[in-house]
Every structure is written in C-alpha cells, then in structure tokens.
Amino acid sequence: MIEKIKELEKLSGVLSPSAAQRANWNSRVLQYAETFRSGLDKDKAYYSSADKGKGIYDFDITEEPTELDSLIEAVEDNIDRVGINPASAGYLGYIPGGGLYPSALGDYMAAVSNKYAGIFFAAPGAVRLENMLLRWMCRLMGFPETSAGNLTSGGSIANLIAIVTAREAHGLKARDFENAVIYLSEQAHHSLQKAIRIAGMAEAHLRYIPMDGNLRLSAAELEKQIARDKEAGLIPFFINTSIGTTNTGAVDPVNSIADIAEKYGLWLHIDAAYGGFFKLVPELQDKFEGVERADSITLDPHKSLFLPFGTGAVLVKNKKALLEVHHYLADYMQDTRSENEELSPADISPELTKHFRGMRLWLPLKLFGLKAFRAALEEKVYLARYFHQEIQKVKGFEVGPEPELSVTMFRYVPENGSRSNEINKELLEELKNDGRIFLSSTSIKGVFWIRVAILIYRTHLSQVELLLQILQEKIMGLEKKK
Structure with missing residues (x-):
C-alpha cells in the first residue's frame, strides 16, 4: 500500500505546480487579459458567428494535459469573439454591468486563498469584510444597524430570499397559500415570478397593478385592489415595487406605496437590482424617497456598481425572520457553534458553500473611492x-x-x-x-x-x-x- 500511495502522490503532484510553472502561467494569462482589455476600444459589442462557438467542443475533458496557449486560443476564438461582448463600451443592451479590473484581482486573491466565507468560525475576517459591505449598503438605503443582509449571486436569489422571509414573517402556512395575494406590476422582473414558484407559492394570487403613463406602478390602483382582496377574505401580504425596472428603467412611487404597505400591514419589497446604487447620485435623491421604509431590498453590484456578473445583495430589516428561515446546524458542523460577533452568511441564505464574493466588491470600492x-x-x-x-x-x-x-x-x-x-x-x-x-x-x-x-x-x-x-x-x- 505504501508503494501505491507514493506512486499516486507522484502522479497527483502536478496539481501543485512549481514557482516557475506558476510564473509562466501568470505571465501568459496576464498577457491574455492585457490584450483583451487594450483591444476593447476597437472590438465589437456583438460578434455574429456561423458556428456559434462550436469549436470549444474540440477541447472536451481528456486524461492527458493540454498546453495553456492552445486553451487561451480556444477561449479567444470560441468565447470572446462570439455573441455579446459585455465588456464593450458599445454594449447598451439588457442591463449592462462592466467587469471592473480590480474585481478580477479580488476574485483571484479570494480563489488563491480559497477562504470559506460562509461561516464566521472558518474565516472571521472574510465574514467581517462581507458584513461590513452589507452594513454600508444598509446605511446607503437608510436601513437601521439592526438590519441584516447577504451577498448573493444576483437579483434572482436575492428576490427568493426576500419572498421566503416575508412568507415566514407573516406566518403563512401551506393551507394559506391559495388565499395569499402578492402585488406587482407588469414591469416586475420575471425572477419574482420564478421565486414565488420556487417558494412553493404558485397557488397564490398575483395581482398585476395597472401602471401610469410613465410605466410606474399606480399607488391608487394598488390600494383599491388590496381593499377589494381584503373584503373578499383573501390574505394580502407582499408588495413588490421597483427602482429601475429592467424593461424601461421606471422608478415606482416608493413612498406612496410604503404608506399603503404600512396601512394594511403588508411586506414591502423593493427590487432595486438595476437602480439601487443610483442613490449615490445627489440629483436623484427624490426618486429614493421612502426607500428606508421597505422591509427588504434587492441590489445588484454587478449592475450599477459595474462589477462582474454573479454579485448581488439582499437587505432585510427583520433579522430574526431572516435567521428563522435559513439557520440550520448539522452535526458535523458542531465545532462551529459559538456565540459569534458577526452573522454567518450561511445562516441567512440558501447557500452553505459560497465563493468569497466580498473581495470583488471591496477591492475596487477601496482602490477607486x-x-x-x-x-x-x-x-x-x-x-x-x-x-x-x-x-x-x-x-x-x-x-x-x-x-x-x-x-x-x-x-x-x-x-x-x-x-x-x-x-x-x-x-x-x-x-x-x-x-x-x-x-x-x-x-x-x-x-x-x-x-x-x-x-x-x-x-x-x-x-x-x-x-x-x-x-x-x-x-x-x-x-x-x-
């Protein structure tokens, strides 16, 4: 057995490349990155392609290794120059992001150290960093220090966390779902409908509230519909409103809608995945009037903070409800049980294992200001x-x-x-x-x-x-x- 172990050790040793090998790869990847970035001014925003990247199939997984140069060439030919180029200055479709360069460096640092940022016990500094970023977002939105939040993969998971937390905070049981009512506009992002289905509430009533002439949810029509539903014996419980709809960029009248949510005791969620960070612009403060009155907010740093895809956030005022939905402990994790100073991301999210996303956000915010x-x-x-x-x-x-x-x-x-x-x-x-x-x-x-x-x-x-x-x-x- 000893000989077998030694033989396997020798074969698997390539997974720990030498300093010289690392330097060679680093140089080649950085050269690729610089070539890509320096060519963006001339590159197209969209590349038509007859084969649509099929050449990547020539690089399926095999037993033997492949040289890095040929792999980079395959990426350039079959991925970079096919379809949308989301790093291009000419990409003005959907809701763009950008991919700040220091974010890539932050991801590299996080991946090299492979810090597990899900549990405070495992990486106290990493968890503190992510919670610090979330507290900054809470301050930006006017949420109290007692609020909680999570860095998610994007708005879809953020909206799911919000609707499940609202469901539990309102004490809804499965028998109530067919009488529950959720209010949104036709311009609501489709991830809301998906989240409702995943949350087991497909039987709930979805009320699509009429819009005004500027494609914003009408607060007057919303209140009329809630009153009708309560009179009919239904259970109104959740309002989704938007700051920057994906479709048209419309900003709903949040403050008026917050009045209605408070009057009838409904959970108010703001989907600000696209528009949330425009709150940094002094001229736009009137569009954010009442945002601090929401129960939960979805934000996407990979949109209006220009980060790489896969960077979202959710803020929730009711920390207790957020914990009650997501907090579980397995026997094999008994060593992590302690009174922590900080909330662990895994305790307030569906994710247990997660990438240390905070580095890709913190590094550019600190480097640029x-x-x-x-x-x-x-x-x-x-x-x-x-x-x-x-x-x-x-x-x-x-x-x-x-x-x-x-x-x-x-x-x-x-x-x-x-x-x-x-x-x-x-x-x-x-x-x-x-x-x-x-x-x-x-x-x-x-x-x-x-x-x-x-x-x-x-x-x-x-x-x-x-x-x-x-x-x-x-x-x-x-x-x-x-």
Whole structure:
C-alpha cells in the first residue's frame, strides 16, 4: 500500500505546480487579459458567428494535459469573439454591468486563498469584510444597524430570499397559500415570478397593478385592489415595487406605496437590482424617497456598481425572520457553534458553500473611492437624457417616457405608419450585424420598442454619438429597400 500511495502522490503532484510553472502561467494569462482589455476600444459589442462557438467542443475533458496557449486560443476564438461582448463600451443592451479590473484581482486573491466565507468560525475576517459591505449598503438605503443582509449571486436569489422571509414573517402556512395575494406590476422582473414558484407559492394570487403613463406602478390602483382582496377574505401580504425596472428603467412611487404597505400591514419589497446604487447620485435623491421604509431590498453590484456578473445583495430589516428561515446546524458542523460577533452568511441564505464574493466588491470600492462611482453613474444618467433628446431630432423616430435613470426607449415610425414593428425589428437586426453597438428590445402592449441601456462604466459620449450616427445610416438603408 505504501508503494501505491507514493506512486499516486507522484502522479497527483502536478496539481501543485512549481514557482516557475506558476510564473509562466501568470505571465501568459496576464498577457491574455492585457490584450483583451487594450483591444476593447476597437472590438465589437456583438460578434455574429456561423458556428456559434462550436469549436470549444474540440477541447472536451481528456486524461492527458493540454498546453495553456492552445486553451487561451480556444477561449479567444470560441468565447470572446462570439455573441455579446459585455465588456464593450458599445454594449447598451439588457442591463449592462462592466467587469471592473480590480474585481478580477479580488476574485483571484479570494480563489488563491480559497477562504470559506460562509461561516464566521472558518474565516472571521472574510465574514467581517462581507458584513461590513452589507452594513454600508444598509446605511446607503437608510436601513437601521439592526438590519441584516447577504451577498448573493444576483437579483434572482436575492428576490427568493426576500419572498421566503416575508412568507415566514407573516406566518403563512401551506393551507394559506391559495388565499395569499402578492402585488406587482407588469414591469416586475420575471425572477419574482420564478421565486414565488420556487417558494412553493404558485397557488397564490398575483395581482398585476395597472401602471401610469410613465410605466410606474399606480399607488391608487394598488390600494383599491388590496381593499377589494381584503373584503373578499383573501390574505394580502407582499408588495413588490421597483427602482429601475429592467424593461424601461421606471422608478415606482416608493413612498406612496410604503404608506399603503404600512396601512394594511403588508411586506414591502423593493427590487432595486438595476437602480439601487443610483442613490449615490445627489440629483436623484427624490426618486429614493421612502426607500428606508421597505422591509427588504434587492441590489445588484454587478449592475450599477459595474462589477462582474454573479454579485448581488439582499437587505432585510427583520433579522430574526431572516435567521428563522435559513439557520440550520448539522452535526458535523458542531465545532462551529459559538456565540459569534458577526452573522454567518450561511445562516441567512440558501447557500452553505459560497465563493468569497466580498473581495470583488471591496477591492475596487477601496482602490477607486465612492467619488469615481458617483461620477460614473451621474454620467450615465446624462448620456441617457442626451440620447433621448437627440434621437427626437431625427425624422421618423419617437421615444418612450423621459429616462428616470439610464434606460430609454425609441422606435422608428414610417410615414404611412405601417410595418412599424417589422421595420424596428429589421433595424435592430441591422445593428446586430454591424456589431459596433449592441441594443436590445421589448414589447409593451403589442408595440415593439428598442431599448438603450447605458451602464457600462467605459461608455461615454463618443459611443452615444456613434449610435445616433449608425441609426440614421441604417434607417436610410432600410427605407431605400422598400
């Protein structure tokens, strides 16, 4: 057996590469990163591809090792230059993020040390760091020091944590679900509906409250519906409102909705995954009036703090309810049982094993300071307003509501008014084929709109000017084809 162990030790030793090997790999990966980053100004925002990255199948898992250079080349050919380039300054589709460079360094540091940040006992400093970040978010949103929160993989898990915590805080049992009522608008993110289903509440009544002319949830209609439901013997318990809907960037009247939630005793959740960190911008403070009155808030640093995908957060005022839902202890973890100074992330989340996400957030915030983030967010607001203003000067184009944050909508309307949806679909396809700027679309009451979502930190006036130029060129070409 000793000989066998020694033989296996020799074979598996390659998993601990030498300093020279590490230096070689480090150099090559950093070269790849620098080449990618330095080429972003010239790279497209969208790459059309006939095979759609199928070449990566040539690099399936095998018994023998593969040289790093060929693996990096495979990534460049089959991943980096296929489909959307979400690091591009021209990526103005969906809700962009950005991928700050120090976040990659933070991830590297977290992965190299492989700190387990789920339990305080295992990594007290890592847990303190993440909780410090969450306390900063709570202060930003006006939540008290007694609140709790969790760094999640994104808004979907954050919304799930919020709705399950609300369910338990209201004492709802399975027999109550078919009478429970959840209120949201048609513009609510679909992760809410998914979370409701995962939480076992598919039988609950979903009330889609009408919107006003600016696509915001109507507080007056909300109160009318709650009153009707209570009169009918149902159990209203949860309101979802948004600060920055994914579709249109609309900001619901949070303070008025908070009045209603307090009046009827409902849990108020704010989905601020996209718009939450715009609270850093002094000019936008009126849009956040009443945010401190919410019971829970979803935030996504991978959106309006420009971090890599996989960085979300949820804040909850009722720490006791959050713990009662998620806190469990297994026998094999008996050594971790102690009176800790800090909440353990695993005790307030579905996750037990988790990546040390805090490093990717803390490092750039500390290296750059909040001033730079505040300026970048304010710039995006003004860029959206500028595009909204300038596209109206181009004959044939009309716009949606005035942008409240950094999302705006437009469409081209032919002179005869016919084929409007079709020509806008064709225009979007032309933009995609061009690739320099990437936009996405939405449909509202059967009308096809093209969205401009400005949130990449490296997107500046030159990209917006380029978009305006491309739109005029492409629409002229489409009109000539008719």
